Amino acid sequence: MDVRIKGETKVFNYCARAIIEQDGKILIIRVNDADYYHLPGGHVEIGETSKNALLRELEEETGLKVKDEKLVVIDEQFYTKKEISNHSLIFYYVAKLKDTVKLENTIHIEQHESKTTKHELSWVTRDELKEIDLRPELIKDMIIRNDFGALRHIISK
Numbered sequence: 001m002d003v004r005i006k007g008e009t010k011v012f013n014y015c016a017r018a019i020i021e022q023d024g025k026i027l028i029i030r031v032n033d034a035d036y037y038h039l040p041g042g043h044v045e046i047g048e049t050s051k052n053a054l055l056r057e058l059e060e061e062t063g064l065k066v067k068d069e070k071l072v073v074i075d076e077q078f079y080t081k082k083e084i085s086n087h088s089l090i091f092y093y094v095a096k097l098k099d100t101v102k103l104e105n106t107i108h109i110e111q112h113e114s115k116t117t118k119h120e121l122s123w124v125t126r127d128e129l130k131e132i133d134l135r136p137e138l139i140k141d142m143i144i145r146n147d148f149g150a151l152r153h154i155i156s157k
Helices: 050-062 137-145
Strands: 004-006 010-022 025-031 041-043 066-081 084-097 106-112 115-124 152-156
Touching: 010 050, 010 066, 025 050, 041 050, 050 066, 050 084, 050 106, 050 115, 066 137, 137 152
Parallel strands: 010 084, 066 152
Antiparallel strands: 004 010, 010 025, 010 041, 025 115, 066 084, 106 115
């Protein structure tokens, strides 16, 4: 069960996401033809660490396996979507893949019970990323600058 608390007008989410780079390209995802992209990953389940959630979600969403990961950002996000106030706690990891993969844009379908989710996987350069709506903007800017030194705590509004 995901760590997600839903009320009538408010939602809380706990997630883990990966910054994956190979050969100068970053992996981004668009879900169900949304008008924006985000980084791969997803919800942490009750009793699961953010790192284990990241590994599980990456395999579910992309089929990719990670060999090394480093926590670089803890992001508290606050935003409104469809008149619902969202508060998310997201752990971002720089992750390295176990195997070198072919850098081609693909579609990965994830099936959970009666729900099907389409993940459009795209590999983009930092320059290309400047023209793409990747959310949150603060993380996008950090990726473009390749600015991942010490662990950071940020608040996105």
